[in-house]
Amino acid sequence: MKRAVIIEGDGIGPEVIASAVQVLEAVSPGLEMVEGCMGLQCHTRTGSYLPQSTIDLLNDSDAALFGAITSPADRADYRSPLLSLRKSMDLYANIRPVKRLHPSVGLVDLDVVIVRENTEGMYTGEEREVPGGIVTERKVTEYACRRIVDKAIELCRADGGKKVTCVHKSNVLRRSDGLFREVFLDRMKGSGLEASELLVDAAAAALVSQPRKLDFLVTLNLYGDILSDEAAALAGGLGFAPSVNLGEKFALFEPTHGSAPDIAGMDLANPTAAILSAAMMLRYLGSGNAADRVEKAVPAALEQGIRTRDAGGSLGTREFTRRYLEVLSSC
Known part of the structure; x- marks a missing residue:
């Protein structure tokens, strides 16, 4: 059984990662998911931006799905835990596929x-x-x-x-x-x-x-x-842009966008980039058919008018996810 570490992060990270986890549960019920912690909120809770417990989980897992982190503005000595991970785990390739998913978007x-x-x-x-x-x-x-x-x-x-x-x-x-x-x-x-x-x-x-x-x-x-x-x-915007930090033995997947603290907790974030990052993770873990389904459902949902505000719609994060999952079930 493959194991993925789920790291929500800060800002809108928990909201979009929650959507992606629902998608993973729908298409890959055999995937083991464990929770890790990284970022500003993690520092508030644990005193560390990247606790050793998270590093241990990553070293003992196949991949990770990560939301976003907020950098403290008042710490001149701050070092991004994500940059630290890229170096310590030798995640040398950042791969960012960018594709217009519907003619009315972008x-x-x-x-x-x-x-x-x-x-x-x-x-x-x-x-x-x-x-x-x-x-x-x-x-x-x-x-x-x-x-x-x-x-x-x-x-x-x-x-x-x-x-x-x-x-x-x-x-x-x-x-x-x-x-x-x-x-x-x-x-x-x-x-x-x-x-x-x-x-x-x-x-x-x-x-x-x-x-x-x-x-x-x-x-x-x-x-x-x-x-x-x-x-x-x-x-179409950062809400549609997935990515992966890839090494020889491990990969960390994340939406390209940041933590967007100005809209955090307001049910406004577009979770598509996180969902597509989850699809990239599935393909990396050997579940290509499941990844194809997840990706195919995105333009199908857009075609049906299932959109968040940044894409010209009116749906919040949770309602978008619910309706996207309905489309996914038929793909």
């Missing part, structure tokens, strides 16, 4: 997968003071570049894709982004896939002006974070 007909290096770049957290300012240290290694490019190639092949596009800024960051570009071109040789490249600003424009020419994008940490949020906004 602005652009996107269907793209952004494969983002997840452990280095600008997210090292290494900052130091210099006279008159702050220096942030950016790390790019050949090893990290090689394995994220290889993961993009693997995913593109598995999906039947034909092209991988490297997104960089090597015209300015000649050594670090230049290394990433060189590794990409080298690893693409003999892959059987078309190698393409875009400067990050050109990639941002192409998501708007040439969306159907993009398939798989592979990029560094900060670029991937920004581009995936742009892509999600164009395809």
Whole structure:
């Protein structure tokens, strides 16, 4: 039996994860789910943003489904527990598929997968003071570049894709982004896939002006974070954007959106991204048919007018989930 850790997190996290858990229970009753704790509310209860008990659960499980966390504004020494997990568990690939799920949702007909290096770049957290300012240290290694490019190639092949596009800024960051570009071109040789490249600003424009020419994008940490949020906004909003933090032996799945504390507890959140993240987890755990059902039910629900407010509807989180489950039962 597969085991998944369920971590609600902060803000709207508990609401959207509750919806996703109902979906998991409906399509995969044999999945063992155990509760973990991480984030600001966890710190309030336990004194830790990431307790050892949660780390132990993760190390003894197959995957995790996570909501969102709120970062304290008044703690200069705060270190995100999610970033810590990505490093300690070597969750090196952040994979964010973005797809317009219905013609009436979003602005652009996107269907793209952004494969983002997840452990280095600008997210090292290494900052130091210099006279008159702050220096942030950016790390790019050949090893990290090689394995994220290889993961993009693997995913593109598995999906039947034909092209991988490297997104960089090597015209300015000649050594670090230049290394990433060189590794990409080298690893693409003999892959059987078309190698393409875009400067990050050109990639941002192409998501708007040439969306159907993009398939798989592979990029560094900060670029991937920004581009995936742009892509999600164009395809319907962060409420429709799932993701996974993937390592060699473990994967943590989460909606791309944040904790949205301004609407927490108001029954307003769109749980679709959490539901689609749960579908990604099911496929990772070997339940591809169940994952297909969950994903198929989303556009079917949208077609029937089952929508939260961000998608032009009027349903709250709980009512959306109830009606979505009715659609799911017939898929």
